[in-house]
Amino acid sequence: MAKSKLNYLQIVKLLGKHHQQHLLAFYDQLDSHQQNALLDQIRELDFKAIPGWIEQYVLNGSPMVVPTELEPAPYYPARPDKALAAQYDKARMRGEELIRTGKVAAFVVAGGQGTRLGFDGPKGNFPISPIRKKTLFHLFAEMIAATVAKYGAAIPWYIMTSPQNHQATLDIFESEGYYGLNKADVCFFQQGTLPMFDLSGKILLAHQSAIATGPDGHGGSLKALHVSGVLKDLKRRGIEYLSYWQIDNPLVKILDPLFIGLHDLDGAEMSSKTLIKAHPLEKVGNFCVVDGRVNVIEYSDLSDEQAHRKNLDGTLTFELGSIAIHILSSSFVEQLNAKGCGLPLHRAVKKIAYIDERGNPIQPDKPNAVKLETFIFDALPLANKSIILEILRSEEFAPVKNASGADSPEVTHRMMIERAATWLQSAGVAVPRKADGSPDATIEIAPSFALGPEDIAAKLDRIPPLSPGESVYLE
Ligand code: UTP
16 A cells, blocks of 8 residues: 655644754745645655764764774785685686676765865866876776676676756766766666754755755665666666775776775675774774674774874774675675665755745854764675775775865876876886886776786787876776
């Protein structure tokens, strides 16, 4: 039987019970279309959960309880010893077979608001490559096309957006002709949203006819995969694994045979890539083991003592940083959804525009609202088996987060050039370098030319000699 829709009077009563009647303060001034839209938005609110959220997250700050008994997480090192090298070879072959037989899909989460970067429009449209200024979306599309060409298999690409940027993202792909990809293999779906609260627990209005909402975090992807029908699509296509990454990292290896193979051969349900932190307080989550399960503990939740703790050999005890690259088994995502996909919420206090009780638009100059989000890594302890593979930062991780300083386009740009130079040198190409060791050339390697250093050797005849100060684009 279809769920009956609450009518206006029932909604008034419900809001009164929850001290949220201000949401209808401007109702009488709206046209009928706006009235219906507002009522629909209110019907979507989870009033079973909202009182608990207000109590726990809005009025009482973060209730996150950080376990005291943390152990370092085991991991596969980036540089294996001999015995492990044989296992890596086997895993790589298995990963390649899984890609070739169409068992792996690409999955990027791109629903965030990118406020720190301050770029107008979806972050995926940010131009990042050093010479051609290709956007993040463009680079990932080229990586997919190159992987399809390498393995001869269709690779569907799932792109999660949010209501805040969905249409803009679709428009970009339409106007770019899907970057030459097969349109049927580029699948967009939207994540859910959560209401924003003022610091006293009142839900904010964005304008007279709409509640202020924000995307429900990258953890929302797990639920959205189900709600949007992607899980069904995966089944239809015979896909077993999703290779997950975030929109801001142009160095990502979107489908890494070694990572996929290790995940598969170990029977893992959700796996992660890691890097060794640059320093104890680096602002990345920390892989730890709690009660026998892999967890990510946020940098802000690790005590100073834990962050600085050292092993006998002088290395950090908690040295593994999380870089938000995962393999998800689709069966694991299905099981999570069968159990309601209840990831914990995290709170952030942010500056959120709203309208006040008189209907005046307010642009706050200090944080005024609580935004709630779920994080993908909170699914890790729910996995029966979870492996971690170390990668080298210079090879795979250069996120664009901030407009300047750390994790800014300038740093990413530099790292893209450095990686290209290293790949060329590993194949014996001479790269001019400055006195400080950095490349004295601007080099851009298109994914169609090489997806990794191993693809360079076969193309040496297409690489011109590099002179100091030159720009070289290889495709
Ligand atoms: P960030 O944590 O960098 O958040 O997201 P953000 O919203 O993009 O940027 P800021 O914090 O406002 O500056 C990491 C990744 O998770 C995605 C982002 O698109 C990015 O790929 N994400 C984040 C979502 O898909 N949905 C969300 O609700 C939040």
